[in-house]
Amino acid sequence: MRFPLSLQISLTSYLLKNRLASREKFPMVLMLEPTHACNLECSGCGRIQEYKDSLAESLPLEDCLRSVEESGAPVVSVTGGEPLIYPRIGELISGILKRGRHIYFCTNGLLLEKSLHKFQPSPRLNFNISLDGMEKTHDSISGKQGVFAQAIQSIKAAKQKGFRVCTNTSIFKETDMDEIEELFALLDSIKIDGMLVAPAFGYEDVGRDIFLDRKSIHEKFKKVYQLSTRYKLQSTPLYLKFCMGERDLKCTPWGNPTRNPQGWKSPCYLITDAHYPTFKDLMEKTAWEKYGVGNDPRCANCMMHCGFEPTVVREVGKRFSDLWEMIVWNMKSS
Numbered sequence: 001m002r003f004p005l006s007l008q009i010s011l012t013s014y015l016l017k018n019r020l021a022s023r024e025k026f027p028m029v030l031m032l033e034p035t036h037a038c039n040l041e042c043s044g045c046g047r048i049q050e051y052k053d054s055l056a057e058s059l060p061l062e063d064c065l066r067s068v069e070e071s072g073a074p075v076v077s078v079t080g081g082e083p084l085i086y087p088r089i090g091e092l093i094s095g096i097l098k099r100g101r102h103i104y105f106c107t108n109g110l111l112l113e114k115s116l117h118k119f120q121p122s123p124r125l126n127f128n129i130s131l132d133g134m135e136k137t138h139d140s141i142s143g144k145q146g147v148f149a150q151a152i153q154s155i156k157a158a159k160q161k162g163f164r165v166c167t168n169t170s171i172f173k174e175t176d177m178d179e180i181e182e183l184f185a186l187l188d189s190i191k192i193d194g195m196l197v198a199p200a201f202g203y204e205d206v207g208r209d210i211f212l213d214r215k216s217i218h219e220k221f222k223k224v225y226q227l228s229t230r231y232k233l234q235s236t237p238l239y240l241k242f243c244m245g246e247r248d249l250k251c252t253p254w255g256n257p258t259r260n261p262q263g264w265k266s267p268c269y270l271i272t273d274a275h276y277p278t279f280k281d282l283m284e285k286t287a288w289e290k291y292g293v294g295n296d297p298r299c300a301n302c303m304m305h306c307g308f309e310p311t312v313v314r315e316v317g318k319r320f321s322d323l324w325e326m327i328v329w330n331m332k333s334s
Helices: 005-020 061-071 089-098 113-118 135-142 147-160 177-189 214-228 237-243 279-285 305-318 320-331
Strands: 029-032 075-078 102-107 125-130 164-171 194-199 258-260 263-267 272-276
Touching: 005 075, 005 102, 005 305, 029 061, 029 305, 061 089, 061 258, 061 279, 075 089, 089 102, 089 113, 113 147, 125 147, 135 147, 147 164, 164 177, 164 214, 177 194, 177 214, 194 214, 214 237, 237 305, 237 320, 263 279, 272 279, 305 320
Parallel strands: 029 075, 029 258, 075 102, 102 125, 125 164, 164 194
Antiparallel strands: 258 263, 263 272
């Protein structure tokens, strides 16, 4: 299966609980950023520009764990910045697991191999390593030579110690889709547990013309959809069809709320209009109807998984054909 059975059970029971309570808005994944500090300056990253004046700040461990409980989301994406820079990262991951959550730990992989002693393998812990192409391309995007080689070495080291490891690939305007196929073949050969792929979000602060418009996303993701039938992609088929322009999905911005050293980020992981002190404030004070395609120009070309995969999870049971496609897709591991 593409996703562990324990994760499927957690998500299903969580959805049922909220539907029985007649809740309309509830989070699926907490995007937890304990620090924005990073050891790279990737060309497509908006965080190092947006939070350049507060990169040295960290979210206290107690606030991190309180945020996990406050949101109630069954999945926590520990991201940043580079979370392995966070001084109490071992305690943070242990604390999240003790609270019964599933973790996707997002890292560039540079520090992972020598940090593995801080963690224990668990079916609920997934290391998620960014890889945006083969060696020359990925090192160029990362702004540093040797990043690709170290990321691959970290994957092998983590797998050898029994950890679950997946990857995250962003697709840019100049991405060569044949190279992405080569990357997926390499990752498959080293027994990666899953590959997530999405079009890169067009951050205004990046200041470079490297991002895709919707028409270009549709074209490139036809290739991604083909690859999903051969490799262990974790991007769902309904989401990929949306990226191809064959399905319509509405963004669910509250599905992946973000907590960072500045507070609860509104309205979403990608756009910042405010920071709130509590999760309750985020949910009640954000004017959700102002955002989305046709409402906010910043959303015009956004097809990021953090905004639309929660919609897939919420909507999949409404059509039997969608449900059946998801079941077959999940059972087929490659």
